[in-house]
Amino acid sequence: MTHVAYPCLTERILASFERQNAMHLIRATMPVVQPGLTEIHVPHWDGIEQQHGFVHGGVVGMIADTAGGYAAMTVAPEHASVLSVEYKLNLLAPADGEKLIARGRVIKPGRTLVVSQAEVFAVKEGRETLCALMQQTIMIMHGKVEK
Amino acid sequence: MTHVAYPCLTERILASFERQNAMHLIRATMPVVQPGLTEIHVPHWDGIEQQHGFVHGGVVGMIADTAGGYAAMTVAPEHASVLSVEYKLNLLAPADGEKLIARGRVIKPGRTLVVSQAEVFAVKEGRETLCALMQQTIMIMHGKVEK
């Protein structure tokens, strides 16, 4: 396992996540932040459903995008922030379960661009089903630290 | 302009939208439904922001995906529903403004698959800025009508 890029990396990423109102709105948390890897969890609750009672595909996309973006931030230098350039998401199965877990990981770090991937799993009675796969490009903004 | 595929198309699409809790959660409305075309609007409010005070990219993706999906539903036959297979979104500018407008339109209708596109604009002091572009594949589920 690689080590963290600089002290307080995890704290800085968690503090950034905390400032994202939209993550609070959907009741998302980020219990895992490791070098090159993050996890975002969302409980299934009625406010984030689509018309069939599954979690809305847009919410699946939100946590995939965010998990991949923070995974990229774990490999960025200290005085930098990250920006989502684009992502592509395949929805593989209905998001049916008690909660969703988005696992973001870095595929290719780089000075200016980082390519990340995220898998989103629906957890039902303890069993994980892959319900979405995302491939993403993140830009490193050097010298632009989040306040 | 082409005409509607069957009577009550608009009503059926609006009723489906109404059942999407996640759209209510972010305060989205769908004031435009036309053959091959929809519009979803979201006011800028603090609950949907990211850490810099702009609307969260995930929310931008949610309304782009939904606008493109319902555009596809306008060209689907009566006894069918639609399913988002995949989408790819480029974030072009910060979603900075009083409200967002996602315009979905059908690029290529088909019996099983429909390809849609959506543009998301941020409206600031009456001026629209393109802030995201999405390309999407939608599947027609024949014989699966939404209740």
Add this chain to the structure above:
Amino acid sequence: MTHVAYPCLTERILASFERQNAMHLIRATMPVVQPGLTEIHVPHWDGIEQQHGFVHGGVVGMIADTAGGYAAMTVAPEHASVLSVEYKLNLLAPADGEKLIARGRVIKPGRTLVVSQAEVFAVKEGRETLCALMQQTIMIMHGKVEK
């Protein structure tokens, strides 16, 4: 219409295209280079076919990617080259016709990244059919001029 970014832009882009052996291999030409816009043409010949006698989807992707990339180069500064970061291509119809035309255009210019789009048309008896749609991210490499 915007004007060219610097003198000899068209010549430099055509010279770059000429050095792409893979474009010669498939018999592609680039008859149109304008600010924000290019066109690549490929005659239908048996060497570029897939198993059903249509032009191979991979060749469709090649000319879409290249057309979008050179469109981006028309908006890049003089002392820079361009690099394809990623693209997403929907294949909409079989590439059936006497020739293919890929039209690349810039959607969003930028200092570091440019977002382009390309449409590929199959021309059959003078009629154009849209057979592919591509959305792409291009990186500007400042200070890296092609020799």
Add this chain to the structure above:
Amino acid sequence: MTHVAYPCLTERILASFERQNAMHLIRATMPVVQPGLTEIHVPHWDGIEQQHGFVHGGVVGMIADTAGGYAAMTVAPEHASVLSVEYKLNLLAPADGEKLIARGRVIKPGRTLVVSQAEVFAVKEGRETLCALMQQTIMIMHGKVEK
């Protein structure tokens, strides 16, 4: 390891590949066909280069698309063929080496749609470098067998 879906699967896939002129044009071969998995190899030769002497990104895309498509065909039923609906490719590093290997694999099989992934590696002095990552949607055409 899963077993093959029906007898002569490998033979049928290889025969289909053989009929793709565009694969011959770039000198591609498909030495590996297994359930859910294929490999396409291309030697580096000057005809497939771009202007910097690396293998053209479009050729990288061609073999990624084809490897993912045939991986999907390994999980399709006997009386069916496959069609590439769309793919998204990130170019991660220059395709620099003696040969390229595209490894396609099925992520999610399905009756109508299959989601595949492909990684493309450049092999230089025996060392593989990941140079592209692709995510793809394939459609199963039931009752449409290739002749």
